[in-house]
Amino acid sequence: MNYERILLAHGAGVRETSxxxxxxxxxxxxxxxxxxxxxxxxxxxxxxxxxxxxxxxxMIITVDSYIVNPIFFLGGNIGKLAxxxxxxxxxxxxxxxxxxxxxxxxxxxxxxxDLNEIVDSMINIAREEGxxxxxxxxxxxxxxxxxxxxxxxxxxxxxxxxxxDLNIKPGDKIIVTGTIGEHGASILALQHGIEVNSKDLCxxxxxxxxxxxxxLKRYGDYIHAAQDPTRGGLAMALNEWARxxxxxxxxxESKIPIRKxxxxxxxxxxxxxxxxxxxxxxxxxxxxxxxxDILKFIRGLGFKDAEVIGEVxxxxxxxxxxxxxxxxxxxxxxxxxxxELVPRIC
Amino acid sequence: MNYERILLAHGAGVRETSxxxxxxxxxxxxxxxxxxxxxxxxxxxxxxxxxxxxxxxxMIITVDSYIVNPIFFLGGNIGKLAxxxxxxxxxxxxxxxxxxxxxxxxxxxxxxxDLNEIVDSMINIAREEGxxxxxxxxxxxxxxxxxxxxxxxxxxxxxxxxxxDLNIKPGDKIIVTGTIGEHGASILALQHGIEVNSKDLCxxxxxxxxxxxxxLKRYGDYIHAAQDPTRGGLAMALNEWARxxxxxxxxxESKIPIRKxxxxxxxxxxxxxxxxxxxxxxxxxxxxxxxxDILKFIRGLGFKDAEVIGEVxxxxxxxxxxxxxxxxxxxxxxxxxxxELVPRIC
Numbered sequence: 001m002n003y004e005r006i007l008l009a010h011g012a013g014v015r016e017t018s019x020x021x022x023x024x025x026x027x028x029x030x031x032x033x034x035x036x037x038x039x040x041x042x043x044x045x046x047x048x049x050x051x052x053x054x055x056x057x058x059m060i061i062t063v064d065s066y067i068v069n070p071i072f073f074l075g076g077n078i079g080k081l082a083x084x085x086x087x088x089x090x091x092x093x094x095x096x097x098x099x100x101x102x103x104x105x106x107x108x109x110x111x112x113x114d115l116n117e118i119v120d121s122m123i124n125i126a127r128e129e130g131x132x133x134x135x136x137x138x139x140x141x142x143x144x145x146x147x148x149x150x151x152x153x154x155x156x157x158x159x160x161x162x163x164x165d166l167n168i169k170p171g172d173k174i175i176v177t178g179t180i181g182e183h184g185a186s187i188l189a190l191q192h193g194i195e196v197n198s199k200d201l202c203x204x205x206x207x208x209x210x211x212x213x214x215x216l217k218r219y220g221d222y223i224h225a226a227q228d229p230t231r232g233g234l235a236m237a238l239n240e241w242a243r244x245x246x247x248x249x250x251x252x253e254s255k256i257p258i259r260k261x262x263x264x265x266x267x268x269x270x271x272x273x274x275x276x277x278x279x280x281x282x283x284x285x286x287x288x289x290x291x292x293d294i295l296k297f298i299r300g301l302g303f304k305d306a307e308v309i310g311e312v313x314x315x316x317x318x319x320x321x322x323x324x325x326x327x328x329x330x331x332x333x334x335x336x337x338x339x340e341l342v343p344r345i346c
Numbered sequence: 347m348n349y350e351r352i353l354l355a356h357g358a359g360v361r362e363t364s365x366x367x368x369x370x371x372x373x374x375x376x377x378x379x380x381x382x383x384x385x386x387x388x389x390x391x392x393x394x395x396x397x398x399x400x401x402x403x404x405m406i407i408t409v410d411s412y413i414v415n416p417i418f419f420l421g422g423n424i425g426k427l428a429x430x431x432x433x434x435x436x437x438x439x440x441x442x443x444x445x446x447x448x449x450x451x452x453x454x455x456x457x458x459x460d461l462n463e464i465v466d467s468m469i470n471i472a473r474e475e476g477x478x479x480x481x482x483x484x485x486x487x488x489x490x491x492x493x494x495x496x497x498x499x500x501x502x503x504x505x506x507x508x509x510x511d512l513n514i515k516p517g518d519k520i521i522v523t524g525t526i527g528e529h530g531a532s533i534l535a536l537q538h539g540i541e542v543n544s545k546d547l548c549x550x551x552x553x554x555x556x557x558x559x560x561x562l563k564r565y566g567d568y569i570h571a572a573q574d575p576t577r578g579g580l581a582m583a584l585n586e587w588a589r590x591x592x593x594x595x596x597x598x599e600s601k602i603p604i605r606k607x608x609x610x611x612x613x614x615x616x617x618x619x620x621x622x623x624x625x626x627x628x629x630x631x632x633x634x635x636x637x638x639d640i641l642k643f644i645r646g647l648g649f650k651d652a653e654v655i656g657e658v659x660x661x662x663x664x665x666x667x668x669x670x671x672x673x674x675x676x677x678x679x680x681x682x683x684x685x686e687l688v689p690r691i692c
Binding site: 001003004005006007008009010011012017020021023024025028029032033034035036039041042048049051053054055057059061062063064065067069098099101102103104105106107108109110111112113115116119120123126127132133134135136137138139140141142144145146147150152154156343344 | 352397401458484485493
């Protein structure tokens with residue numbers, strides 16, 4: 001490690017996050033301490049961990065802390081973001097969400113009306129998704145020791161067959177289920193004091209249950225990888241898939257669904273839209289021979305902007321990279337994002 | 347609610363914490379949304395939640411956020427505290443700890459050496475206790491938006507028969523497995539700038555696996571309640587037991603093990619030692635007829651300061667209260683603690 005102090009980039013879900021995690025934790029513990037036998041653990045660095053159960057099913061479990069700033073934004077608030085995030089992580093691991101636990105840390109003096117509104121959002125999402133709230137914690141930090149609120153949520157679900165992203169194969173197609181980067185762009189705009197109209201730009205945060213449950217039921221055997229591209233966006237998620245599987249992923253820029261306003265804000269603020277977070281989109285790696293059927297099925301579920309955006313190729317010389325065929329016909333490498341991008345994005 | 351803003355007391359694990367939890371969450375959701383069917387959830391407000399498994403066992407799951415200040419103290423640091431806390435919550439629910447997940451939020455500029463030392467403590471405890479680290483999250487907040495570090499840990503375990511504290515019965519004896527209030531008193535002293543020598547006073551933080559696993563194996567059927575008396579100490583834990591079961595608990599002050607230094611610091615700082623947090627003690631409600639055998643067994647495991655400190659009585663007029671027979675022969679009500687006590691105690 002070349003750092004003496006923690007940088008914002010260490011928490012941005014990018015290259016530096018992988019480095020610090022490796023340095024302070026992963027390099028120090030044996031593989032058997034990274035998982036429960038027969039399950040997937042911190043060794044696979046996927047959306048969630050799995051615990052094998054006596055009947056052959058797997059319990060799925062995930063934890064994430066949310067520090068988004070501002071805590072209220074167009075399309076949601078930190079509570080909705082937290083519950084959707086945990087539900088989506090369970091879904092992306094091939095699980096059916098059953099329950100959440102939450103731990104809330106707030107600053108002394110935090111308005112109780114705001115807390116009420118945030119918890120109401122958590123309850124509403126949980127209720128709509130049929131997810132119980134089975135436990136939690138509540139702490140307060142003295143004034144000026146915390147800027148507003150941190151919410152940590154635990155998502156729990158069950159899966160007959162977890163989806164682990166290292167299983168993508170040459171010939172698989174990459175599908176994204178909607179326009180990308182809207183959460184990232186809208187938080188970024190707010191942080192830069194840019195006035196945004198909800199018609200132009202709004203966080204895409206939403207639970208993906210109505211997408212994933214029917215999809216898993218109908219096409220479960222053909223889905224080899226699934227992830228919600230949050231911190232680091234498509235660029236981070238797909239580089240991880242390529243690295244873990246040792247393949248090359250080739251994206252077609254002309255197919256990637258993105259709203260003009262997101263493109264414009266990203267250009268204005270100097271950020272690659274492929275690195276911008278989505279909070280309500282799924283990225284799927286599916287068998288090539290049924291990709292078009294799956295795309296049609298996904299659109300039929302109401303996700304009209306879904307597209308096949310790329311393909312997985314067997315790597316010859318260069319393993320584990322992501323390439324982009326641009327709209328102007330050139331090819332560029334999609335780098336693993338690094339640097340601080342957007343602080344407190346989720 | 348008579349408050350417009352969050353007070354420190356709301357996070358102190360005392361009366362106000364119960365009030366805010368009721369107000370923002372529990373009053374808004376149905377009982378069926380507070381648990382998974384056949385399990386215990388946020389409705390019982392116990393150490394952890396349980397999820398029934400197909401083979402009749404229960405998965406135990408708990409989440410807690412740690413904000414202790416200072417983050418390094420005599421006897422441990424925030425990392426050790428977090429992992430011990432989650433392990434102990436699983437144990438107190440009658441479970442065998444199997445795995446943890448952790449989510450760390452740090453301030454930009456936090457020294458990497460300090461983070462390393464904290465994570466090392468987490469790893470060491472997990473390794474010693476045979477607990478895997480199967481998942482987690484890592485976030486960074488910009489400078490001055492967080493004072494140092496918040497660690498959230500999730501504890502997971504398995505139990506054949508969860509212990510739910512509402513099951514204590516008239517005739518049960520109350521056992522505490524060691525001297526009380528040492529964690530609370532030592533953090534309190536540090537926060538007040540009082541120089542403390544580790545021989546005089548040191549946090550009692552420790553995992554209770556070597557106590558609870560043999561105890562559950564030998565006397566599991568006779569243990570009706572178990573809790574680690576952290577925030578709010580004995581006073582909070584026992585008032586909860588009395589309230590949930592509708593009984594009266596009578597304590598014998600002369601039997602409560604407490605070190606002279608803890609008593610002295612508590613008096614100096616004007617805090618009832620019964621409200622001071624312990625982080626390595628178990629409070630047990632056990633069948634009266636085997637209480638002496640259990641006490642002998644616990645002492646035989648190395649917990650030499652363990653004592654029977656009280657008894658559960660059937661309530662006639664006053665239900666759900668805790669009484670203390672003092673050393674001078676009087677009787678007083680042990681109130682549910684309220685107010686801010688010690689900020690950032692755990």
